[in-house]
Amino acid sequence: MKINLGGTTQKKEFFPISFDSSTTSNFGECVPTFFQEVVAGSHLRIDLRSAVRFAPLTLPTFGMAYLHSYAFYHKFCDLWKPYNDFLARTPYSNGSGFSYVPTQVPSLPLSYLWFIVLCHSKWSLWKVTSGSVVNPASSPLNVGSYSVTPEAIHLPSAVKQFNDGLVRTLASVVLKSSPLSRPLATYLDNPSRSSNLVWSRSGSSSSPSTFVSADDPDAVTPAGSDFMLDISSENLYQMIDGNFTNEHISTGRRLLCLKLNNSGKFLRKIFMGLGYQLKNLDLSVPNVSMLPLFAFFKSYFSTFAPKRYIKYDQTFFGRVMTVVENTGNSLTDVLFSDTAFSKGGCPLAGFIDDLLSCFYTQDTDYYSSQIIGLVNDYGNDIDQRYISVDSEISPTVESVTSLVGNNSTPFVSFSEGLTHTQSQQNVLSRLTNFVNRRSLVGGKIADLLQSVFGISKQDVLDDDNPYIGSSVLDVDFSDVFSTAETAEGSLGEYAGRALGRGSDKFTVDCSSPGIVLAFSTVVPRTQKVQGVNPFLFHVSPSDYYNPQFDGITLLPTSKLSLYCVDSIADVQGAANFTRSFGNQSLFAEYKMRTQGILNGDLSLMSTKSSYDSFTMDQTIANYVAQDSTSEDGTVNFTLTSPNSARLSAGTMWRYIGRWLWLGNFDRIFLNTRQQYSTDYPDYADITWSSRDTHVTDDNLIVHNIVDLKINAPMLPLEDSYMTRDLEELRNGFGVRSQGE
Structure with a gap:
């Protein structure tokens, strides 16, 4: 006989959702615009209206720029294979004989995200001399009054050199005990992080954080900080690792003031764009799902990551998910507790560097399509x-x-x-x-099988491609002409401005529960010259x-x-x-773009610093900076030029904005116009690293109006407040099963 099991299928209803998404950005950064969780059977229409504004330009540029937006739909069961068993509460097995019943999706405490971002900061330490918080019973606000003085303690030279004091302190606050035994803290504490980057060819990295003494003019003050952390003398003891017995630590409260550097800001933009917030909460607070973060990186990887030598499963994100799926361990355990999950001496906490690699990549040209040698198997x-x-x-x-x-x-x-x-x-x-x-x-298996064995791509690729669609918005540049004398410039001074507006629409049918997300990036039209x-x-x-x-x-x-x-x-x-x-x-060379032309005073060493804002060419710049002239006529100057011996083919040439030495597109803006800095003793290490330890303002502002029109099998909102009898809501659908 057949048994009617009943059903929960609802009639499709219309749900309009509209909100704004605004952010600042820099060239090439891929920043999430939004994500929306969808139910099975949904039809989704996305209306994305965007506007871009540039910070004031030093000169009107002949360059061009574009806002690229991309939309994706990821099924939960594709992001995390145990998802269906998770819903059904049945054992999941990967075929190796081990099985487990998944009880929660991969998740992390918000405080861990806070910890990850704040480790990429410029920071100063202050001693709290007095402080109080007023919390009137009738007021929804707290008002605090504090007095601070520069911290008198002189941090040991080792802490100054490696700047690991910040990681130690934050780890003691968030991870509580044995902070440096945890893979994440150890990884962030490692000054040679870039050697572990999946896509890095060479180079080393300075520490991701920079300590500035509170009595220094460049100190991070409470008013100029992005985050403030009230710490105790016990936390400070962790800062100096407890090994410097000659350093006297007085009791009392300290105020740790942090200002995110460009890497920290980029990580925060990714988290915030997906709806996460950065907050140091007690670990008893429920975790938040990491599936949207995995969906974002997977979307980026499928769109821009150079795949000649790497597959998604070989990235830290892919490896983390593989370990989580195969072992049943929580994401917290995999990333922060058990060093046995390290691969090749590098903990899976390196997923942070996967995020820092999320920059736009150009289509291959004459240079970026070159290879070092004939390679196989990644x-x-x-x-x-x-x-x-x-x-x-x-x-x-x-x-x-x-x-x-x-x-x-x-x-x-x-x-x-x-x-x-x-x-x-x-x-x-x-x-x-x-x-x-x-x-x-390389890693394009479908291309390889079609090229070598004649197998159609349709027989290799998944039928369900997560890509929904993309759009391109032109940014228009125009002149700003001053007709009156100002304090900053003479009569007739002119500069530039840039603005772009546009919209696009995408539609997607969602056959399974999942995530719909979009991300965008602003890129210049550029060339090698x-x-x-x-x-x-x-x-x-x-x-x-x-x-x-x-x-x-x-x-x-x-x-x-x-x-x-x-x-x-x-x-x-x-x-x-x-x-x-x-x-x-x-x-x-007959078949693709090779070189553009940059001529005249635009390229002469003595004059190009005055003209380089007129174009957005991808230049590996060489500059001469005259430092001083002594009384005897001695001229001291600093020469900055590329190390030609280190210029070799690789995927790095496709990235826009990821490295300071390749392009320096911020030269067109008034607030970040600067020549390549020669003040750093480890200049070569910094310029060959993917991390940016500088602290600069973002130059691009992107505003999006997101209109989602969702047609989904759910109760209408007016019936969602228990105001209708259940019998009225039954729709007659059921699931029939063959009984014994």
Whole structure:
């Protein structure tokens, strides 16, 4: 017989939801606009109206900029595989024989997010001499009065050097006991974090935080801070690790004043854009779901992450979720408690650096499409040997030096005693073709299977693509002309402004419970302008296009085609420029963009600092800063120029705004216009790091009006307050099951 189990299916009702989403940003930062949880069977229409304003410009620029917006729908069961068993309260198994009943989605306390963000700060310490809070019974507000003085304690040199005092203090407040035994605190405390970045090629990192003594003119004051933390002498003891017995710690309260640096601000923008708030709450307060954060990063990764050498499962986010799914451990345990979950000496707490990598990436061009060598299996060198090829011109060598010219074709040299048949040559050609395909498609499995095995992408890719749609909004630049003399400038001074408005609509049918989210980023139209046009290296017959050899191999390219500007003669050895930048397909310069033109005073070293705001070219700048002139006529100056030996092919060339040394697009703005700073002793480490320890104001303001029109099988709002009899709400639908 058949048994009617009854049902909970509701008629679809219309639910209009409208709200604003506003944020500041910097070029290239991918910031969430909103997220909305949806139920199964929902039809969602998104009307996104956006406006962009730029901070005042120093000069009217010829550059162009765009606001890109992207929308995604992620099923919960795709984000977290045990989700269906979680709802059904049934055991989940990944097929390995271990099973468990999931009881909650991956979640974290808000205080941990607070801790993560605040560890990326500029901070000062003050001693509280008096303080009181007035809380009238009839008032909804608290009013506090405090008096503070600069903290007299002198932190040990080790704390000053590594700035780990902040991590220790915050960890003692949030994590309570044994803070440095926890992977997250240990990871944040590590000054070489960037060596563990998944997408980092080289370089080291300074500490993510900067200590400034309270008696310093640049100290973070209570009024100038983003966060203030009332700490005790016990917390301060954790700050100096308890090992510096000569340091006297007086009893009493301290006020820790923190101002987020650009990395901390970026992390906060990601969290706030998804609705999280940063608050140090007691750990007894319920956790918050991390599924929206995973959905955001997965959306970013599928849109912008360079996937040639990495898959999502290899990122920290992917690895964290794999551990959570396979073990049943809570996200808190995986990230903060058990060091056994570390991979390769780096704890899974490195997911923070995944978030700091969420910058816009350009489509590949002549430079960013180059590769160092033929690789396979995500970074492992493949054993490909050419017969008797000089290693100095092999395209598989990381730094390629050609003894007969940088654009020479790698050749096969046959010795007199070597027997080499046509059949062997055919096999070698096929092997080369196969390796090249695997190398160039990288992690795009669908492209590889279609290219090599002829399998259709439809048979490989998921039917349910999380991508909904995208839109592009132009930002218009215009002049601002002053017709009256002002205190800042003379008559006729002019500057610039930028503004953009637009709207777009997306629709999505949600077959399963999940998350709909959108993120946006503002990017400039930019180009590289400092190299020699690759066509100028065409000096031999073999350099010119020949259809018989089109696409036959990969060739070493000249580093001079990327960068050929010297601030001072012979400042770098010629060997740095004879090495190849990377490997590019033969005749690729005919088929894609290479160099733009930046001419005249716009590019002369003596004048370009006055003109570089007129364009938004992606320049690796070289500057000369005159520091001082002594009485005897001695001129002291500082020269900043790229290290040509370190310029090599990689995915870094696709990122916009992620590194200060590559572009410095903030030069067009009045409040952040600055030359490359030479005040830092570890300048090379800072510029090659993805972390930005500077504290600057954001230059872009993005305002969104989000209109969601949801048609979903839920009770209408007017019936949701227990004012209708249950019998009236029954709709007659049920689930029929075959009974025994």
